[in-house]
Amino acid sequence: MNWHAVKAIYMFEINRAIRTIGQSIVSPVLSTSLYFIVFGAAIGSRINQIDGVDYGAFIVPGLIMLQLLTQSISNAAFGIYFPRFAGTIYEVLSAPVSAVEIVLGFVGAAATKSIMIGLIILATATLFVDFEIAHPIWMLLFLVLTGFTFSLLGFIIGIWADGFEQLQLVPLLVVTPLTFLGGTFYSIDMLPDFWRDVSLLNPVLYLVSGFRWAFYEASDVSIFVSLSMTLAFMAIAMTAIWWIFKTGWRIKP
Amino acid sequence: MSETTQKPILSIENVSKTYEGGYKALKNVDLTIQKGEIFALLGPNGAGKTTLISLICGLARLNEGRITVDGHDVKSEFYKARGKIGLVPQELTTDAFESVWNTVSFSRGLFGKPKDPTVIERVLKSLALYEKRDNKLRTLSGGMKRRVLIAKALAHEPEVLFLDEPTAGVDVALRREMWNVVADLRQTGVTVILTTHYIEEAEMMADRIGVISKGELILVEDKNELMRKLGHKELTIVLQEPLQAIPDNLSHYDLQLAEDRMSLTYSYDTHAERTGIATLMRLLAEDGVRFRDIVTKQSSLEEIFVGLVEDGQ
Known part of the structure; x- marks a missing residue:
């Protein structure tokens, strides 16, 4: 293993995040705080408890997950797309670095950034609502697994994208709607049966549900189903990346 | 080694x-x-x-x-x-x-x-x-x-x-x-x-x-x-008086008469066994062609390269 290379790529990406801290960290934290103020403090006080949890506290895991997913995808997609766009990718591809090391560097950095954002949002949430975390280890496990899995997805998008527009396409048109419809702001038990069954096809539901269970022991589906779905999604993303490097798709003619 | x-x-x-x-x-x-x-x-x-x-x-x-x-x-x-x-x-x-x-x-x-x-x-x-x-x-x-x-x-x-x-x-x-x-x-x-x-x-x-x-x-x-190996040389003979035509006894030489008729250019292969320069100069003297300067020029790598690529095509 070329650990020096993994560290070099990882630190390069982390330094880029630090250099653009306003865009990388402050912006998602600020927008999530607005959600807490509007849905948690203002509207939430007029909504009944869901699964025995105050509405303001109920949306905390979902909002963290919303940012975790979008930030993981955006960070990883931009991280690999920008060197392709600028042409500096030649250096990574000509270095004695394997596909695993490249992925560890780029995806590891993207996941680190999004997990940090998730933890900062979690800390910020304590300023607006009262809540406790029933299973902190499970909470951290879901945070890490989801951050890493969606960073893998972002990496794939960054390799696939041919322009900045495509880079934003999947997070905006796919991930954000799926997150909103995946139980971020409600329990799917509140939906009519038909829409409840449709919601079970949404993979993000399992992430939000598992994450919420770690907080309040209340979930739409079993914790083990959530965990299995997360791991399955990770395996699919890893297989896709393995295929990309094996065939050189979009990176090596 | x-x-x-x-x-x-x-x-x-x-x-x-x-x-x-x-x-x-x-x-x-x-x-x-x-x-x-x-x-x-x-x-x-x-x-x-x-x-x-x-x-x-x-x-x-x-x-x-x-x-x-x-x-x-x-x-x-x-x-x-x-x-x-x-x-x-x-x-x-x-x-x-x-x-x-x-x-x-x-x-x-x-x-x-x-x-x-x-x-x-x-x-x-x-x-x-x-x-x-x-x-x-x-x-x-x-x-x-x-x-x-x-x-x-x-x-x-x-x-x-x-x-x-x-x-x-x-x-x-x-x-x-x-x-x-x-x-x-x-x-x-x-x-x-x-x-x-x-x-x-x-x-x-x-x-x-x-x-x-x-x-x-x-x-x-x-x-x-x-x-x-591939370099050709050119010998340019600057004449004292204009030359109306290349003398018949020099027709087998690769000679070019300049437009102003004041110089003759002879192309030759540097690695040929005999360049023919000595004979050319003797024949020119016999024909009464007088010259005031002689200049030689080695073909550049660029000319060699162009020649090779054109041959390849």
């Missing part, structure tokens, strides 16, 4: 490359480069120069033939092979917001070497970049950026340096500056392989020259030997 028995630093055996869509960019290329050489790969745009470098450096997939760097296969032993290579690309591709020091340090890490400020300092000083070490790359001139790319390629102390069109699109002053950089590299023992379509560049720097055209390596030769 003699040059012939020395293990080559780069060995290319029967390498071909066909891109998706069926375009064959390289056809059965064989090439061996010895350690410490400066080798120039000449060829027109689209000849296959960059494809060959891309295959060696891992930027394109090798599916036909074998390439080794210092004995290490670029596919099965890519860690070892690539670790010995530094690549300076044709395009000025830099991370605009990074500092010179950071970007060169990044390159060293990427190639598996631990941090070593002494090496980075030495490389930057050798390229006159040390004073600019804290500058962001976007603030540097084109020439400085080109130097940064060389510094990045040298940061892990490679044994082979590839310079892909190092002076493409740069002004004359910068081109000469690059030549000086390569001359300095020669002193350090680094093997330099450069691609160019500037003949002057190859003529100034290279020990050996390869000519590639339409994906085929049509010639590899010692530079001086190439010029000696």
Whole structure:
């Protein structure tokens, strides 16, 4: 293993995040705080408890997950797309670095950034609502697994994208709607049966549900189903990346 | 150890490359480069120069033939092979917001070497970049950026340096500056392989020259030997009085009478057994043609190159 290379790529990406801290960290934290103020403090006080949890506290895991997913995808997609766009990718591809090391560097950095954002949002949430975390280890496990899995997805998008527009396409048109419809702001038990069954096809539901269970022991589906779905999604993303490097798709003619 | 028995630093055996869509960019290329050489790969745009470098450096997939760097296969032993290579690309591709020091340090890490400020300092000083070490790359001139790319390629102390069109699109002053950089590299023992379509560049720097055209390596030769073998010379005889026509007894000579009829040009092969110059001069004297000056001109590498590529086509 070329650990020096993994560290070099990882630190390069982390330094880029630090250099653009306003865009990388402050912006998602600020927008999530607005959600807490509007849905948690203002509207939430007029909504009944869901699964025995105050509405303001109920949306905390979902909002963290919303940012975790979008930030993981955006960070990883931009991280690999920008060197392709600028042409500096030649250096990574000509270095004695394997596909695993490249992925560890780029995806590891993207996941680190999004997990940090998730933890900062979690800390910020304590300023607006009262809540406790029933299973902190499970909470951290879901945070890490989801951050890493969606960073893998972002990496794939960054390799696939041919322009900045495509880079934003999947997070905006796919991930954000799926997150909103995946139980971020409600329990799917509140939906009519038909829409409840449709919601079970949404993979993000399992992430939000598992994450919420770690907080309040209340979930739409079993914790083990959530965990299995997360791991399955990770395996699919890893297989896709393995295929990309094996065939050189979009990176090596 | 003699040059012939020395293990080559780069060995290319029967390498071909066909891109998706069926375009064959390289056809059965064989090439061996010895350690410490400066080798120039000449060829027109689209000849296959960059494809060959891309295959060696891992930027394109090798599916036909074998390439080794210092004995290490670029596919099965890519860690070892690539670790010995530094690549300076044709395009000025830099991370605009990074500092010179950071970007060169990044390159060293990427190639598996631990941090070593002494090496980075030495490389930057050798390229006159040390004073600019804290500058962001976007603030540097084109020439400085080109130097940064060389510094990045040298940061892990490679044994082979590839310079892909190092002076493409740069002004004359910068081109000469690059030549000086390569001359300095020669002193350090680094093997330099450069691609160019500037003949002057190859003529100034290279020990050996390869000519590639339409994906085929049509010639590899010692530079001086190439010029000696393929070089034609021209002898221009400046006359004292205008000559109306070439005398009949000189018709078997390859002679051209200038439009102003004040000079005769004779083309001859430098490696022919007899150049015919002595007889020509005697016959001119017998015909009463008086001359006041004689000028000889060696054909340039450019003329040789154009001739080779045209022959290839």
